[in-house]
Amino acid sequence: MRRNTRRRPKGARRATSAAVALILGGGGLVAVNVYASATESGSAEQPNANDHVLSSGAATIDCPDVGSQLTAVPDPAREDVDKELATLDQQIAEAYQRLQNQAQTIGQDSGAVDSAIMNPLKEDRAAAIDRIVNVIDRDGDRPQGLEALAACTLRPSGDPSGSGDNAGQGGAGQSGDEQNQGGDPGQGNQQSGSGGQAGSGGQVGNGGQAGNGPVAADFADINTVQPSAQSPRPGNGASRGDFTTSCGVNANGLFNSDNVIVAPGVTNGAHHFHDYVGNQANNAFASDDDLANADTTCENKGDKSTYYWPVLRLQNGTRERDAGAAGGGTEGNAGEIVTPKEVTLTFVGNPRDKVTAMPRLLRIITGDAKAFVNGNANANASWSCTGFEDRQLKDKYPICPKGSDVVRTFKFQSCWDGQNIDSANHRTHVAFTDAEGNCPDNFRAIPQLVQRIVYDVAAPSLRDGGRTTPLFAVDSFPEQLHKPVTDHGDFINVFDDDLMQEMVGCINEGRQCGSGAGPGTGTGQSQDPSGTGRPQDPSATGEPQQPSGSDAPQEKPTATQEAPSDGKGDTHTTDPQGGQTSEPTAGTPATEPAGGASPTAPVSAEPKADVTPSAAQGHAAPSSQGGSHHDHGSEVGSAAQTPPPTAGTDPSAAAQTEPQAVQGGLAATGTQLWPAAVGAIFVIAGFVLLRRIRRTHM
Numbered sequence: 001m002r003r004n005t006r007r008r009p010k011g012a013r014r015a016t017s018a019a020v021a022l023i024l025g026g027g028g029l030v031a032v033n034v035y036a037s038a039t040e041s042g043s044a045e046q047p048n049a050n051d052h053v054l055s056s057g058a059a060t061i062d063c064p065d066v067g068s069q070l071t072a073v074p075d076p077a078r079e080d081v082d083k084e085l086a087t088l089d090q091q092i093a094e095a096y097q098r099l100q101n102q103a104q105t106i107g108q109d110s111g112a113v114d115s116a117i118m119n120p121l122k123e124d125r126a127a128a129i130d131r132i133v134n135v136i137d138r139d140g141d142r143p144q145g146l147e148a149l150a151a152c153t154l155r156p157s158g159d160p161s162g163s164g165d166n167a168g169q170g171g172a173g174q175s176g177d178e179q180n181q182g183g184d185p186g187q188g189n190q191q192s193g194s195g196g197q198a199g200s201g202g203q204v205g206n207g208g209q210a211g212n213g214p215v216a217a218d219f220a221d222i223n224t225v226q227p228s229a230q231s232p233r234p235g236n237g238a239s240r241g242d243f244t245t246s247c248g249v250n251a252n253g254l255f256n257s258d259n260v261i262v263a264p265g266v267t268n269g270a271h272h273f274h275d276y277v278g279n280q281a282n283n284a285f286a287s288d289d290d291l292a293n294a295d296t297t298c299e300n301k302g303d304k305s306t307y308y309w310p311v312l313r314l315q316n317g318t319r320e321r322d323a324g325a326a327g328g329g330t331e332g333n334a335g336e337i338v339t340p341k342e343v344t345l346t347f348v349g350n351p352r353d354k355v356t357a358m359p360r361l362l363r364i365i366t367g368d369a370k371a372f373v374n375g376n377a378n379a380n381a382s383w384s385c386t387g388f389e390d391r392q393l394k395d396k397y398p399i400c401p402k403g404s405d406v407v408r409t410f411k412f413q414s415c416w417d418g419q420n421i422d423s424a425n426h427r428t429h430v431a432f433t434d435a436e437g438n439c440p441d442n443f444r445a446i447p448q449l450v451q452r453i454v455y456d457v458a459a460p461s462l463r464d465g466g467r468t469t470p471l472f473a474v475d476s477f478p479e480q481l482h483k484p485v486t487d488h489g490d491f492i493n494v495f496d497d498d499l500m501q502e503m504v505g506c507i508n509e510g511r512q513c514g515s516g517a518g519p520g521t522g523t524g525q526s527q528d529p530s531g532t533g534r535p536q537d538p539s540a541t542g543e544p545q546q547p548s549g550s551d552a553p554q555e556k557p558t559a560t561q562e563a564p565s566d567g568k569g570d571t572h573t574t575d576p577q578g579g580q581t582s583e584p585t586a587g588t589p590a591t592e593p594a595g596g597a598s599p600t601a602p603v604s605a606e607p608k609a610d611v612t613p614s615a616a617q618g619h620a621a622p623s624s625q626g627g628s629h630h631d632h633g634s635e636v637g638s639a640a641q642t643p644p645p646t647a648g649t650d651p652s653a654a655a656q657t658e659p660q661a662v663q664g665g666l667a668a669t670g671t672q673l674w675p676a677a678v679g680a681i682f683v684i685a686g687f688v689l690l691r692r693i694r695r696t697h698m
Contacts, residue, residue, distance in 0.1 A: 015693050023686035027679065061096050061121070061479045062373040063088075063152035066129060067262075073424035074139035079265065081424070084132045086263040088125060089477065092152070093271050093331055095121040096479045099154070100212070118154060126150040212332045213482035214315075214473040216462040220396035222404075227390040232351045232437040239349030241507040243447065246515035247277040247298040247307060249340040255311065257327025258284035261363045261426055261490055268326045270369070272310050272333050272475030277343060279306035279494055288361055291494050299515045302499035307345060309410070309489045310369075312338045312455055316470040332482075333475040341405060342454040347447035347514075349507040350414060351437030355445045357500045358493045363422045364430050364449070366412045367488030372480045378427070381487035382409045386454065395485040397472065399459045406455040406472075410489035414448035415439035447507055451489055 067085045095117050102116060129146050136143055234240055254276040263269025266284055276282050281294030296304040311333075313320075318336035322328025349355055368378035382392040384407045385400035392409070400406055413430035423429040431440050439445050461468035473482040480486045495503070506513035 015689060019686040019689035019693065021686070023683050023690075025679070025682055027683055059099065059154055059156065060373070060481055061092055061099065061118075061152055062155050063092055063121075063125070063479075064149040065370060065374050066132070066146060066149050068374070068425050068427075069146065069149070070132075070136075070143070070424045071428055072140070073136055076139045077135045078424070080135045081132055082262070082264055083266055084128050084135070086266040086269045087128045089263075089269070089271060091121060091124045091128065093478050095152075097331070113154060118152060122151050125152070212478060213476075214397065214471055214484075216465070218397055218473070218482075218484060219399050219460065219462060219471075220393055221399045222385045222388045222391055222393075223401070225388075225391040225393060225398075228392045232435065234351045235437075237353055238351050238437075239354045239445070239508045240510040241349055242512055242514075243347045243503040243506050244512075244514040245298055245300060245303045245305075245345045245347075247296070247303070247343065247345060249343045250275045250277050250297075251339060252297070253339075254280060254282075255322070255337070256283055257322075257325075258282075259490065260284055260286050260306075261365060261422070261492065270310075271327055271331050271477045272369075273322060273327055273337070274308040274475075274490075275311050275340070276306065276308045277345075279304050279492070282306045282308065282492075291361070291492065300499065302496035304494040304496075306492045306494065307451065307489075309408075309451070309453070310475040310487065312340075312408070312457070312472055312474055314338060314457065314470045314472050315466055327475075332478045335470070338455055338457060338472070340453045341456045342452075344450075344452040344454075346450045346452070347503055347507065348450055349447065350433065350439075350445035352433075353439070353445045354508045355414075355447050355504055356416075357497075357504050358416070358446050358495070359421050360493060360495070360497070360500075361421050362416070362430075362446075362493040363426065364412050364491045365426050365488060366410050366491075367486075369477060369486050369488045370480060371485045372476075372483045376485055379485045379487075380411065381484070381489065382411075383407070383484060383487075384409065393484070395483070397484045399462075401459075406457055408453040408455070408487070410449075410451040412449040412451070412489070412491060414446055415443040416446045417442065418444050447503055449491055451491075 066088055070081065070085075073081050098117050099113070126147065129150055133143055133146055255273045256276075257268045257270050257273050258266070259270040259274070260282060264284060269284055278296050278298050279291055279294050280296065281290045286294075291304065291306065294304060298304070313333065313335035315335045320328065320335070320337055323334065324330060327333065367380040368374055368376075371379040376395065379394055382394055383396065383398045384392050385398050385404040386407055387404050388398075388400070389407060389409075398406055413432050415431040415433060417429045417431075420429040431443055433439055433445075455472075457472050458469045460466050460471040462471075465471075474484065474487050476482045476486045493500075502513065505511075
């Protein structure tokens, strides 16, 4: 028989070839794309862990705090030690700026971050630490172990410890997408993204304060916060009175980036700007005599004390006078400085004992300017909203309902060691009371300064990264990323002796004295409806201002120190470290949301790192509230306008969160893997075509 040599039709051969080509080509696309995605995501074969940190756009520099370890510095060595500590801060700031400026280049060269930034920083720190050791050794006992503090760590900004188990550090870090949400680099005078501002040093306005914070996860809806714990009930020997001093709102615009307590004699020792009220001579070079002879903004001229705190800024792209200056725009502190609407300075008593007079020139720092990398042991500022001040946040900025203002509260240490007006780490000479109100052994009770600052700022629009209504944040050291947990306050007592004795008498006798005490004075005290002058701050009185869980009325406390209005939102553009006692660490840094469950976390709250926030972090970013500077929460559907969730309900139902940017979700995955999807379609099409050819020619 003859062999059958009949060939398939030419069209069938071509179809078969096309099917094979589809299968091979599609398979190749899938293989190449999957391999590339695995390589870019930082697999186990990645040569340098720093590459992944930088590629996430969410890195900060974590250095051990040398100052907190120096609890015994001889007096002759104090000045030199303070200057070297300021040098350490300057070294970190410069390294962080290099990190931001070179992030793109470094991210393409494994190991470059170590050679260009981290190793030089370690060498510089080692030299400064060696000078500190030698200075102390000259006048006292040589400190041991400081050399081990030279090395720093580059870590994801959402994970303070690098391990994901250090809760309460301000929630999420910054991803590149978060900071660029809606951004328009170079448009320094327009709202762009979160209102970042173009400055020098390569800090372009790409969201947040020049791209290094804040982010949506740094905010929490006050309606989701549980009422805070009450203060201890006063005992029989309590000092129940209070004394109020009225010193204005810094309407005259006294700012600088010095810190005469921590870095005397060092310009820009704080690396962020402070508001000052009271003493008008406060700068890095102010001596005790300068402070004693200075003018004061306080109504009672017997109070020449200095009260200062980091400024609050709107991230709206406004170029302040410090936009190109150290401590300002060049170090990531950008945007419009907000003048407080009201500042109340109240000295209260002790729930167990009578108080004794503060020594003249006593220095107190409360809170920790470096808490984002140090941990929250010394974090002590609280954030809330008028009408909701029984609910306090430590590691979140509040989202306040319409008609409610942002409230920032500092409760200073109220126990003194009886000997020193300062200490080497600026903490161990004062302490907080325990939970019952008792001072530590060998400490005596002094009047406690409760500082309450109110701001008329609109709730930021988190859905669009602050484009509609800008985010707000306090100034900070650049590597601290403007986290609310880093907020802090400073105080130097320059009361006349007679006025200090008057204060002590009023407090011990249970009276209310000073500016704004009693009805009709109206100069510095938010008074209760009874007109007694008792401050409405629950942290000072132990009495909640608003019943928990209620739909709080939107009435504001009486404003007694109003900032002059200039039609622009009450603004002006004129030119801390260890050993703290129980109060700041009692409880978690952020109060639990109402209902016993944490709010829903934003999709993009954390950078791509192994970070597991605890429920105590309150890691939700509440939905946004638009509105003008004086029209809070006007955005339709704002979570803050809903009643507080009741116990047993899911707070997310009342305050659904929105991410500032979606990272790692379906959108991001689709963008990265679309070649593989196309390849899969080609493969499927090839197999379908082969099947049809086979059926046709069987």
